[in-house]
Amino acid sequence: MxxxxxxxxxxxxxxxxxxxxxxxxxxxxxxxxxxxxxxxxxxxxxxxxxxxxxxxxxxxxxxxxxxxxxxxxxxxxxxxxxxxxxxxxxxxxxxxxxxxxxxxxxxxxxxxxxxxxxxxxxxxxxxxxxxxxxxxxxxxxxxxxxxxxxxxxxxxxxxxxxxxxxxxxxxxxxxxxxxxxxxxxxxxxxxxxxxxxxxxxxxxxxxxxxxxxxxxxxxxxxxxTPDNLFVAGFIGSPKMNFMALDNGRLPDGTAPAVPGAAGAATLGVRSDALRPVESGGDVAGEITVVEQLGDAVFAHFRTGWGQEMVARFEPGTRLRAGESVRFALAGRTHLFDAEGRALRAAAERLTA
Structure with missing residues (x-):
C-alpha cells in the first residue's frame, strides 16, 4: 500500500x-x-x-x-x-x-x-x-x-x-x-x-x-461542478465569465430572473456557453480583442455595463475589434451566492 x-x-x-x-x-x-x-x-x-x-x-x-x-x-x-x-x-x-x-x-x-x-x-x-x-x-x-x-x-x-x-x-x-x-x-x-x-x-x-x-x-x-467562485475561475482556460446579478437579473435588466438567486449573487458562464445571435439574446457587448487559435476563435468583449467577458467561436469565424455582438445563454450556467458558494440547484433550473 x-x-x-x-x-x-x-x-x-x-x-x-x-x-x-x-x-x-x-x-x-x-x-x-x-x-x-x-x-x-x-x-x-x-x-x-x-x-x-x-x-x-x-x-x-x-x-x-x-x-x-x-x-x-x-x-x-x-x-x-x-x-x-x-x-x-x-x-x-x-x-x-x-x-x-x-x-x-x-x-x-x-x-x-x-x-x-x-x-x-x-x-x-x-x-x-x-x-x-x-x-x-x-x-x-x-x-x-x-x-x-x-x-x-x-x-x-x-x-x-x-x-x-x-x-x-x-x-x-x-x-x-x-x-x-x-x-x-x-x-x-x-x-x-x-x-x-x-x-x-x-x-x-x-x-x-x-x-x-x-x-x-x-x-x-x-x-x-466547481464548489465556489475561486475554483470556477481558476480551473478552465479561458477562465469562466462572471456576471453580478441583482435580484436574479443582470445590471442592464437582461437575462431571465433566476429562481433561488434573490439578493446578491453571481452568474458564471463558460466561453462556449455563449451562443452568438443576430438579435435579442441575454448578453450584448463590443469586441475588444480577437484571438485566432486555429482550432477556435476567442472574442473578448465589453458589455454595456462595463463587464469584460470572452466567448468561443467556431474556427475560421471572421471577427474584428469594435464589432457589436450578442449572445444567448445556451449552455451550462453556474450560480454562486454572496459568499461565493455554488448554488447548483438554481443553476440547473436556469439551464433547463
Missing part, C-alpha cells in the same frame, strides 16, 4: 500559519496534482510530505505509516525538483545511481536499476553523456530517473516543467503521463500553478488557496 493521508496538517513560521489544517487522502496508484496560485502553500505541503519541512501539527501517513518523525530518506518518497540538481562532472548513469552508491548498494544492483530506469525513460543512448551535453527535457528525465532507481512508494514532483520552453513542457508532460502508466501502482503527487498541466495529468486535483483546500476532485468534476 503506497497511499498518502494528510490529517489536519498545519505549518507555522512563528505566529504565521501558512498551512491551515489540510485533510487529503490520496489512494495507491493515484496521480494527484496540487494546484493553486503562487503563495498558496502547495510546494510547502509537498515538502512536508517529503520531510524537507517540519510539520507543526497533524499527521502525514505514507503506506499506512505515520512518517512525521522519520528522516526524508526513510519515508519511501522520492522527490523531483524544479531545478534538475544534476552533478555536472558525472555522466547520466552516475547521476542516476549516485544516491544508491553512497548508501552502499552493490554495484551490480545499482547498474541494473540505472539501466532499467534508462529503458523506461528512453535515456539508454545518453548514459555516457554529461548534463551539459543534454537538452533541458533530457536533463529533467535524468532527474526523474534518479527518483525511479530508488523504487519509492511515492513520487513527488515540485513544478518539474517550469524551467522548460513551451514545446518541451508539452513533450515532458506526456513523458510523465506515460511514466505513471508504466510504473504500475506508483503514487504520484505533482505540484504546479498551471491548471492545464493539472487537468491533463491528474486523476485527482487538490485546489489550494491561502493554505487551505478549496476543492478536491477529478479534473472534469472540478471543471463542471
Amino acid at each position: 503506497s497511499g498518502v493521508i494528510l490529517n489536519n496538517v498545519k505549518k507555522r513560521y512563528g505566529a504565521v500559519e501558512v498551512i491551515k489544517g489540510v485533510d487529503i487522502e490520496i489512494g495507491e496508484g493515484e496521480f494527484c496534482v496540487f494546484v493553486g496560485p503562487s503563495g498558496c502553500g502547495k510546494s510547502t505541503l509537498l515538502r512536508m510530505i517529503a520531510g524537507l519541512e517540519e510539520i507543526s501539527s497533524g499527521d502525514v501517513q505514507i503506506g499506512g505509516r505515520r512518517v512525521n518523525d522519520l528522516d526524508p530518506k526513510d519515508r519511501g518518497a522520492a522527490m523531483v525538483f524544479q531545478t534538475y540538481a544534476l552533478y555536472p562532472h558525472m555522466d547520466v548513469a552516475r547521476n542516476m545511481g549516485f544516491g544508491l552508491s553512497m548508501n552502499g548498494w552493490p554495484r551490480d544492483e545499482v547498474d541494473r536499476r540505472v539501466n532499467e530506469a534508462a529503458r523506461i525513460l528512453q535515456l539508454e543512448p545518453y548514459l555516457d553523456r554529461k548534463p551539459r551535453q543534454l537538452s533541458g527535457g533530457q536533463r529533467q528525465r535524468v532527474a526523474i530517473g534518479r527518483a525511479i532507481v530508488r523504487d519509492p512508494e511515492v513520487f513527488l514532483f515540485d513544478e518539474p516543467l517550469s524551467n522548460l520552453d513551451a514545446e518541451l513542457r508539452v513533450a515532458t508532460r506526456l513523458e510523465i503521463a506515460k511514466l505513471h502508466g508504466t510504473l504500475e501502482n506508483s503514487t504520484m503527487i505533482y505540484v504546479t500553478h498551471d491548471q492545464v498541466e493539472a487537468m491533463t495529468l491528474a486523476d485527482k486535483i487538490v485546489v489550494l488557496r491561502d493554505g487551505r483546500v478549496e476543492q478536491v476532485g477529478a479534473p472534469m468534476d472540478l471543471y463542471e
Whole structure:
C-alpha cells in the first residue's frame, strides 16, 4: 500500500500559519496534482510530505505509516525538483545511481536499476553523456530517473516543467503521463500553478488557496461542478465569465430572473456557453480583442455595463475589434451566492 493521508496538517513560521489544517487522502496508484496560485502553500505541503519541512501539527501517513518523525530518506518518497540538481562532472548513469552508491548498494544492483530506469525513460543512448551535453527535457528525465532507481512508494514532483520552453513542457508532460502508466501502482503527487498541466495529468486535483483546500476532485468534476467562485475561475482556460446579478437579473435588466438567486449573487458562464445571435439574446457587448487559435476563435468583449467577458467561436469565424455582438445563454450556467458558494440547484433550473 503506497497511499498518502494528510490529517489536519498545519505549518507555522512563528505566529504565521501558512498551512491551515489540510485533510487529503490520496489512494495507491493515484496521480494527484496540487494546484493553486503562487503563495498558496502547495510546494510547502509537498515538502512536508517529503520531510524537507517540519510539520507543526497533524499527521502525514505514507503506506499506512505515520512518517512525521522519520528522516526524508526513510519515508519511501522520492522527490523531483524544479531545478534538475544534476552533478555536472558525472555522466547520466552516475547521476542516476549516485544516491544508491553512497548508501552502499552493490554495484551490480545499482547498474541494473540505472539501466532499467534508462529503458523506461528512453535515456539508454545518453548514459555516457554529461548534463551539459543534454537538452533541458533530457536533463529533467535524468532527474526523474534518479527518483525511479530508488523504487519509492511515492513520487513527488515540485513544478518539474517550469524551467522548460513551451514545446518541451508539452513533450515532458506526456513523458510523465506515460511514466505513471508504466510504473504500475506508483503514487504520484505533482505540484504546479498551471491548471492545464493539472487537468491533463491528474486523476485527482487538490485546489489550494491561502493554505487551505478549496476543492478536491477529478479534473472534469472540478471543471463542471466547481464548489465556489475561486475554483470556477481558476480551473478552465479561458477562465469562466462572471456576471453580478441583482435580484436574479443582470445590471442592464437582461437575462431571465433566476429562481433561488434573490439578493446578491453571481452568474458564471463558460466561453462556449455563449451562443452568438443576430438579435435579442441575454448578453450584448463590443469586441475588444480577437484571438485566432486555429482550432477556435476567442472574442473578448465589453458589455454595456462595463463587464469584460470572452466567448468561443467556431474556427475560421471572421471577427474584428469594435464589432457589436450578442449572445444567448445556451449552455451550462453556474450560480454562486454572496459568499461565493455554488448554488447548483438554481443553476440547473436556469439551464433547463
